[in-house]
Amino acid sequence: MRDLQAGDQAMTFPLDKDMGLSQTGMKIDVGGKPVYVAFSLARAESVVTATGGRWIADVHGGRFNGDAREAPILYEIPRPIRRLELDRPLMLGDLEIRNLAVRVSDMGNSQGIPDGAAPDQDLDEIVVTGDSKRKVPTQRLYIGLDTIGHCASLTHDFKAGTVTLMCPKQPSAAATG
Numbered sequence: 001m002r003d004l005q006a007g008d009q010a011m012t013f014p015l016d017k018d019m020g021l022s023q024t025g026m027k028i029d030v031g032g033k034p035v036y037v038a039f040s041l042a043r044a045e046s047v048v049t050a051t052g053g054r055w056i057a058d059v060h061g062g063r064f065n066g067d068a069r070e071a072p073i074l075y076e077i078p079r080p081i082r083r084l085e086l087d088r089p090l091m092l093g094d095l096e097i098r099n100l101a102v103r104v105s106d107m108g109n110s111q112g113i114p115d116g117a118a119p120d121q122d123l124d125e126i127v128v129t130g131d132s133k134r135k136v137p138t139q140r141l142y143i144g145l146d147t148i149g150h151c152a153s154l155t156h157d158f159k160a161g162t163v164t165l166m167c168p169k170q171p172s173a174a175a176t177g
Contacts, residue, residue: 001041004152004166011093012164015156018138024156026163028092028141031059035139037092039154039163043144045099047073052139053084053102054113061087063114068104080104084113092143095167099146 016027016036025038035052048056056062065085070078081101090097102113148154151167 001149001154002152005168007168008152008166009094009169010164010166011095012162013093015158015161015163017161024158024163026092030055033139035141037141037143039148039165040142040144041154043071043142044149045071045101045146046097046142046144047071047081047101047103048084048141049137049139050103050105051137052141053100053104055139056086056090056100057084057102057113059088060090064102071101073103094169095147095165097141097143097147099144 013026015024018027018036025036027034027036029035030052033055035048035055053062062084064082066083068080068082071081073079080103082104084100084102086100090100148165148167151165153164153166155164155166156162157164
């Protein structure tokens with residue numbers, strides 16, 4: 001992707017075999033639920049399926065920011081997406097996932113993600129929700145160049161079962177906010 005520079009560090013993640021034969025990546029835990037992650041050198045922003053976006057919004061204090069727009073997804077077919085703004089960063093190891101968009105109508109349901117500015121939260125409020133009994137489809141997150149474009153390399157080692165990013169060291173999320 002670029003030449004190695006002083007300060008680049010390796011971030012190695014285990015490959016997850018549950019993604020299927022056509023994709024390689026890893027799995028992150030979002031509030032006890034799995035979201036499968038793959039890197040995309042073909043898109044600028046990161047995109048997550050609708051239900052995965054709702055899970056991320058629930059755990060990281062997320063809300064939609066801006067109107068729906070169309071973006072090419074699988075096989076370059078345009079699908080509606082919306083930008084998801086988070087109060088707490090979504091991290092993959094030491095890598096902060098930036099510019100996250102949600103596929104608002106595919107692979108599940110994004111209902112329940114708040115819209116607009118963050119509301120003042122009533123700390124005494126209790127919200128109870130329930131999940132349906134149907135099986136939730138596999139949720140996927142494709143990390144785009146806005147997150148990994150500054151990195152030197154992305155290497156898959158299928159024998160070792162790992163993927164390694166060589167990127168400049170980022171300040172920790174705790175140090176930045």
